[in-house]
Amino acid sequence: MRKPWFKIPDAVPSGSHIAIIGGGIGGVTALDHLLKAGYKVTLIEKSDYLLSAASGNPAAILDPYISLGETNEKSFYLKAYQYALQYYKNLGEDIFIPCGLSKIAKNEQELNRFKKLAPQYSNDLMSIDKDKLIFPKSGYVIPKHLSARFEESANILLNTAVTEINLNDDNSWSLFTSDKIQILKVDAVILSNSYNVENLKQTEHLKLDKVAGQISYISPEYSDNSILCSNTYLTPKVMTPAGEANICGATFEKNGTLDITDAAHNKNLENAPYRFSNPDILGGRRAIRAISHDHLPLCGPVADYKKYLSGYDTLHHGPGHKSFADASYHPNLFVCAGLGARGFLSAPILGKYLASMVGGNELPFEEKICHAIHPARFIIRNLSKK
C-alpha cells in the first residue's frame, strides 16, 4: 500500500551547508556521516563540550535489544547493533573497548527465551552459556575519547543555544539565539537536541518522555573483563571522574531531576548483576533520556503539522478510501531525537540513514523500518483512529 505521508523527501544538493543542533551522540554521528558525504556541516551545541548531556557518561555500553518475535524494534536494533560495532571499531581502540557482554537470565522464562533465540544466530553474534546470553563482540564506548576526536576535526560552535529557526523565502534556514541574534544561515537543519525539540515551533508536536537515569560508580570489586546485564548493567573497571570503578546502572525515573540521590544508588546496587561484598559508592552521574511512546527513535523529515492535520484528516475512514497527497514537510528540516536508553547503539546507523536520505542515496533500512522510525508516525496513528 502506498503511504504518501511517509514519502522520502527530496535530496539536499551536494555541497550544501547543513546545521546540526545538538552535540550528543546523535548529533556527532550525523556530523561524521554528513561530512563524509561531502556536505559542509556546522554542529551547534549549547554546552561547552560535546557529549555533555545524556551522552556524557564515562562509558556507554552497546546492549543489544533482543526479543523472540519479529518486531520492528528487534529488526531496527539488530541492524543498529551490527552497524555500531563496525562503526566504533573503525574509530579506534581508544574509543571502543570490545570486552564482550553477557545478559544473565532473570528467570526460567527468560532463560527459555535465550535458548530459543541463540540457535537462530551465528555464535559470532550471540551464544548461550548456562544462564547467560553472550555477545562476544559487544563492549563499551568511551564518550570522552569520542568527543575529543570530533572537537578537533570539525566545524563546531560550542556554548551556543539555538532557540528559534526560521525558513527564508529562498528555502534556506536562519538560526537564532535567545537574544534574537542570527548566528547562521544554512540550506538544511538537523535537530538532534533530544527532548528540547519540543521548544521549537516546527517540532513542538513531537512529544518525548523525559526519563532521568542515574549511574553509580562503585569501588572496583567486580574484576571480570566483560559487561554484565540483567535488571541493570555492570561494567568492568573503567576510569570515572571518581577514579577507577565498576559502573552500575541505570535507574529509570520519569520526570526525575538531575540531583544525585542515595535512593538511586541503592536501587542500582540492589539490581546489580553481581553481589558486591562491601560496596563503596564513589560517586555517580545523572542525565535525562528522551524516549518516544513506542520506544523507537524519531528520525527523518519534519512534518508540517498543520498540513498533515488538514491533508490526512479523513484517514480514519481507511488509508485506501481516497487518494491522498504526498507528505508536506518543512523543507530540508530533519530530526534525530528520542534515542531512548540505547542511543549509542542506534546513533551510528541513524547518522548513516540521515546522510543517505539527505544525499538521495539508498537507505540502510527496509521500508517498514523507515516508517517505524518516521517522525510523523504518531500524527498518522492519531488521525487513523480519530
Ligand SMILES: Cc1cc2nc3c(=O)[nH]c(=O)nc-3n(C[C@H](O)[C@H](O)[C@H](O)COP(=O)(O)OP(=O)(O)OC[C@H]3O[C@@H](n4cnc5c(N)ncnc54)[C@H](O)[C@@H]3O)c2cc1C
Ligand atoms: C544514566 C544513563 C545511562 C545510559 N547508559 C547508556 C549506555 O550505556 N548505552 C547506551 O547506548 N545508551 C545509554 N543511555 C542512553 C543514551 O545516553 C542516550 O540515548 C543518548 O545519549 C541520546 O543521545 P542524544 O544525542 O539524542 O541526546 P543528548 O546526549 O542528550 O544530546 C543532546 C544535546 O543537545 C544539546 N542541546 C539541547 N538543546 C539545544 C539547543 N537549543 N541548542 C544547542 N544545543 C542543544 C544538549 O546540550 C545535548 O548536548 C544512558 C542514559 C542515561 C541517562
